[in-house]
Amino acid sequence: MKVAVQKLTFSQIVTHVIFIMLCLICIVPLLLVLSISLTNERSLLLDGYRFIPNIWSIKAYKYVFSGASSVINAYSVTIFVTFVGTVLHLLITSMLSYALSRREVTLRNIISLFVYIPVLFNGGLVPTYILLTRTLKLKNTIWVLIIVYLVSAIHVLIMKNFFKSIPDSLIESARIDGSGEFRTFFQIVIPLSIPSIATIGLFVSIAYWNDWITCSLYIERQNLYTLQFLLQSLMNNIGYLQANVQQASRSAEKLLAELPSEGARMATCVLSIGPIILLYPFLQKYVVRGLIIGAVKG
């Protein structure tokens, strides 16, 4: 230990201090959120935010879980959507961009154009709504949450550029050895593309995890609410209920006056970070490599 300290040069110390500060900037707010979510509501109003609560309370979590089945249900909906959505997104995006990156596909430039046009000109909300609810009849199905994000032009672009970096000769030799297109794709191209797939997978899974707008537009049944949307509705509801404390106190109902509002806001925050935060460490080593792809080739 002592030896290690002596070895540090001045510039190293400065670097370490800077990075320790940066880490603190990232971690401290999270800790504060956690501690607020565990503070008694009244104490929050009177003492303000503190890292160590004056009065501990788990009431915020109790409130969020008071419709326990719905939160757990929303978790399972979100996890299902995130998992299936990410897998399908990766499958479709990689197959599409692989085909677009191959020279033997003659119309690939025109087809690429069709993929990129919606980036600049999209259909708009009302036509999209009509398409999804009337033509595809996806309202109130779990698939609507998945399908709307299945392809992203940006991801196609990144993947296409990555596939271009795979030497043609490799694919050719596979072909000469008698490998079919699918086999070449799944057994040779995909294993080589893990970094880009991991990067995009991370982006996509976070997008699926955080998506609430699709749910708010196309889902009307509580049993299909996603976690983010349910938590947001709960928060709105607390706000509404508090504005109506007056009405409640007329019938001498005390329950509402003690509703945890700030606490619940932070508790929903903690809950919504949830399992997705665990994804990052696992994918990190690929992500670092994956990010370079876009930088060099893009």
Added chain:
Amino acid sequence: MAKRKLMYTLLACMLVLSVLLTGCGGKGGTSGGDVSEEKTTSSSENEESTAKEGAKEPPVKLTFYTMNGPVNEFDRIMGKANEIIEKEINATLDLILISEASYAEKMNLMINSGDYFDLCFTASWGGMNFYKNASKGAYADLTDLIQTYAPQSYSRIPEGLWEGVKINGRIYAVVNYQQWGAAARKGFAFRKDLAEEVGFDWKAVKGKPALEALRLIDPFIGAALKKHPDMIGWETTSTYSFFANEPLLWDMEPVGDMTTPGWVRFTEPAKVINQFETPEFAEYCDIMRDWHLKGYVRKDGATLKDHAPDRQAAKIIAAVYYGWPDTLDSEAAGISTEGTAMSMCTPDVAPAVTVSTTRTVIPAAAGSTAAVAISARSNHIEKSLELIELLNTNDELYLLITNGEEGIDYEFDENGNVKYIEGKYFFNYYEWTIGQSYSPNFTRVLYAKNETGEALKKSQGVVFKADREADVSPVSGFIFDPTPVKTQLANCNAVITEMIPALSNGAVDPKKALPEFLERLKTAGVDDIIKEKQAQLDAWLASK
């Protein structure tokens, strides 16, 4: 060659999927017209298929979109409710709850895309655009049907309220008339304990014009703050101004949207004025500047967005109060005022006394504050109207949906107070979105079975009586069409949202800022707006 073919197939599949899925909307937009037919056939198919099962006519399924938060054990209560509805009118209700934050957007989207629904909650606030949607034909015209299918709902609602849901004399929605009445009378609430502590004669404020009232309150706030320096004398936020958002307190009435320039005085209801040019506003700004310098208001009040924490922490000394009868009225009528508290507080933390200062008026927007409309595309308009009547007159059904079942979802505790059981069915106090909580016999609300409950009934009795006698706003039924002055309105709004919070908080010196504000409004085209409003109002008055 074969491999290349496979490659093309692969690509073609992806392309079809991706084009389909990225939401290419061109085709959807043009097919708006024929989709409704498709919907009609599909729903009549539904009816046929159910018809085979039973000999009697199958129940009609009605969808009803409304605003609400998450509700536990919703299916259990809806099952019970549907037993009643099926027995009474041979229909079933599919109540769809949409979160308050997305309700307006969602309904407008459904209306614009021609999506099918039978009933929906609607209003003229919060982006729900009742007037706009009704005038473009989204809601069914109920004028000729309402006497036949919903006679009791119609007669229970004061005549003045129907003006609010009419367009060109036709009724497009049924008003949800509520237990707390429709007529507005505003005033002030003061912290009871502090008023007693410093000996403030709050009764003197009764019936005073806003400026005089503010001057009377001034010494009280000063004395109270001296004893409790951590409190806040008067609440100011960036989203609410005691002048711009409170026309009634200044004996005025907005023409069109409240915060746009162009109000009328009750004493001079045919002349549109720029409310910011009135001497009242100038003096109000001076008082607020004085209060700001004396520390009666939060220094950052002009930029503050969220007022809830201060209110919950019981920090407010004096505030605007919307409810009535006030403490004086109640005492005169022999009603207990024990339960009165400051906003977002309970009486044990922040007891309050209230006085009302304004006249009693049914505001122009009162009818469209909460209403239920029927979609013009609905296949069951009459049935839907019957459902509205049932919700409005069947107390058992209404109490079931709005409160759940006694003993399971709520109970009366030993003092006779209502107690909702945690984690059970709870309608989040959104009962006003699905029907009338008004009833002549006080049977549609869970009143506490004790003195508080009786006091509430008595005070509501006062309100209901006044609703029938109150002045109807002079501009009730007039709808301002903002299209000719759209640009000017947008420009003025930008100036108003920038300057009003600062002026209302006293953060800027009105000697300099007020003339500047008025000058900028002029440049933004305020005179065109006033002129346009006057012209439309004149035309409307002439046609009456």
